[in-house]
């Protein structure tokens with residue numbers, strides 16, 4: 001019986017052997033994969049920023065998942081033709097749609113190292129070094145926005161989960177039984193509503209606060225709403241302010257809002273997924289004054305620190321409140337997390353076992369240095385002003401208000417015909433051409449094109465390219 005079992009196990013081991021390539025094979029496959037990535041980066045500068053969907057099916061794997069493995073070269077070929085090529089190239093310096101970050105290459109190496117060592121970053125006891133750098137990253141992000149030393153933070157998969165994490169912390173700290181009112185503007189990102197729903201506050205009383213001519217929350221309207229609620233016996237719970245809206249990059253008047261929150265006892269959450277990290281550069285820091293007075297902030301290093309997608313951060317000014325919101329149900333494991341390397345990520349987030357995502361943030365900061373990030377951010381802010389100034393000089397364009405951050409929402413006013421229709425066609429024309437990618441948005445019913453300059457690879461010549469593409473588009477459609 002034992003002999004039979006031994007024979008079976010040996011046979012199964014042979015069958016599973018492909019899961020562990022030997023050293024020579026690892027080097028061979030690793031080299032092929034690395035060459036693939038390096039080749040991709042070599043072409044980023046010239047490659048189209050938007051390619052046809054049909055390329056998804058330019059090759060087929062039949063069957064898609066085979067019993068026996070395939071030649072790695074053939075698999076990488078498929079990845080190049082059917083995954084890398086079609087659709088948006090968010091890595092392109094000419095990708096100015098949505099909020100692009102570009103994805104600094106050092107992060108890809110960080111991901112590789114994290115996956116190779118497969119460190120368990122949930123608990124300090126399992127991986128003290130991994131937890132230490134995760135806490136160091138959170139502390140560094142907190143220091144960028146000016147939070148005090150007893151703030152705490154957690155790295156999330158992105159801004160949506162960062163906002164959700166903060167809303168849950170706010171709920172546990174100041175609205176555990178519900179009934180408190182929420183204050184937002186119509187420019188709040190839609191993930192904020194989603195967070196309220198997931199956090200069980202989708203039906204909380206919600207006040208839509210008016211905005212001023214620069215699309216920022218009106219302090220007078222907020223005060224009025226808070227006062228009205230207090231008078232009628234509704235408790236103000238949560239004000240969600242924006243540090244850079246996706247539509248126009250507007251930053252709400254944070255110091256004034258913070259003061260009102262203190263006066264009325266409301267939690268101030270700042271959605272800084274797009275704009276918050278501009279606090280790293282001097283100019284951004286001045287624009288974001290007051291963010292340090294928030295109770296919680298959501299950030300997205302995969303936007304404004306140019307990392308590849310999958311990195312957000314939730315920060316809570318009084319760190320204990322983050323821990324109280326997320327470690328309560330796991331009391332039995334908490335003592336494991338107490339150590340000199342700081343709290344365990346599992347006690348600060350809804351996740352337990354998770355990707356060791358700190359390395360993709362920590363490694364680029366180590367190798368490139370903070371100054372490079374700071375300069376890149378200042379460059380993007382200057383490029384947005386340059387784009388706006390150039391467009392303002394060309395006849396027929398309504399360049400919109402001067403950009404606060406790196407997004408410009410603009411339109412062309414044709415001599416005749418429907419303005420919205422013309423601009424929608426203009427956007428499609430530019431996207432189809434595939435040289436420069438932009439997106440569109442509706443602000444108060446009127447359609448605008450949106451140029452978001454946030455890829456770390458985007459420089460002066462690419463912004464000139466964008467202007468040329470827009471002017472070409474107008475000529476073609478006029």
Ligand SMILES: *Cc1c(COP(=O)(O)O)cnc(C)c1O
Pocket residue numbers: 099157158159160161163189191244245246271272273274275300312
């Ligand atoms: C991008 C963004 C979000 C959502 O973040 P994800 O990383 O896409 O989940 C939320 N708020 C603002 C202002 C954003 O720009």
